[in-house]
Amino acid sequence: MRTSVCRLAGVVLGLSFTLALASEPVLVQGEESGQGVLRVRNGECFAIVPEHVVGYGLNLFVAAADRTRASAEVENTFGDDIAIIRVHAQGRLDCGTGWTASPGLDARLRSAVAEGKTASIIRVRATGGLESYPVRVHGYDDRYIEVAPLGSDITIFQGVSGSRLLLDGLPAGMVMSVDSELGLVRVYRQDALTHLVARFFDTSGPRQMPAIDQPVEPLIARAMATARTPIREEPSLWSPVVRWLLVGQSVAITGKVKGLPWLRTEEGYVRVNDMSMR
Structure with missing residues (x-):
């Protein structure tokens, strides 16, 4: 019974957020x-989305709360399971509703934990419209927040x-995963998230030295x-991808x-923390 109440509340609350969120949230259909x-x-127009949802980007599309659809393609990935996709909005989707960096989030999270405040997870339904699920903040650190549903399911x-x-x-974050065992x-x-994608969206101001101009130290080895x-192509999270390595695949390191x-390879560059030296 409690689960049913949460589901019903989610549908009703979702309607009240329609104007506040405009068309910012979208349903994304990719690998998941x-x-x-x-x-x-x-x-x-772009969309920020978990990379595991996008996968290889085949037959990728987004749908707004009013069920307007647009095709999309993978633009870039940033580590931490975050990706940017380019949305072919063509005047059908409103992308210009702004972005909230959410200042003072630490203080609000601290207050939420101490006072047991209720937060909400908002998503676009496959059948259109928005729905909201009530949650309570369980804990947080400098990168992640853990929340628990008010219902038991x-x-x-x-x-x-x-x-x-x-x-x-106010926006406090983006859902990345669900741990069913811990609830x-x-x-x-x-x-x-704002900090992670800042260089992609900030097209003004001075630029750093191009990553390719950084000096490379000799290193002959293999990494898995x-x-x-x-x-x-370059040692930067914003550089185009040449190809993907699956877990367990190895590659020759040249610097x-x-x-x-x-690390430098014959084809390009890989991040140190994604590899194990052999």
Whole structure:
């Protein structure tokens, strides 16, 4: 009975958030079904979404709460299971609703834990419209927030990766995973997410030295991928992907970028923390 109440409350509350969120949240269909958040850059429409939802980006599309659909393609990945996809909005989706960096999030999270405040996870339904699930903040660190559902059924949160967490009416983060055993939902903090993708969306101001100009130290070895790892053209999370390494695949290392956590291969560059030296 308690689970049924939570589901009903989610549908009703979702209607009240329609105007506040405009068309920012979208349903994302990639390798998995999930959610994303629209954001504009130089008049072009993009969506921030968990990378595991996108997968290889085949037959990728997004759908707004009013069921308007648009095709999409993978633009970039940033580590921490975060990806950017380019959305072919073509005037049908409103991408220009702004982005909230969520200042003062630490204080709000501290208050939420101390006072037992209720937060909400918002997602776009496959049948259109928004729905909201009430949760309580269980804990947090500098990158992640853990929340627990008010109902006892954690399974209602399956497939919500990329959904928005709202706290005090403001975006607090993006859902990344659900731990059914612990009954917790893991959320990537809004301020950490803002920082992670800042260089992609900030097209003004001075630029750092191009990553390719960084000096490379000699290193002859082999490394094995410990996670699904992109080989990139340059030692930067914003550089195009040449190809992907699956867990267990090895690659020859020809150098180490001085001062940066990147290894050079014959094809490009891989991150140090995604590889195990052999």
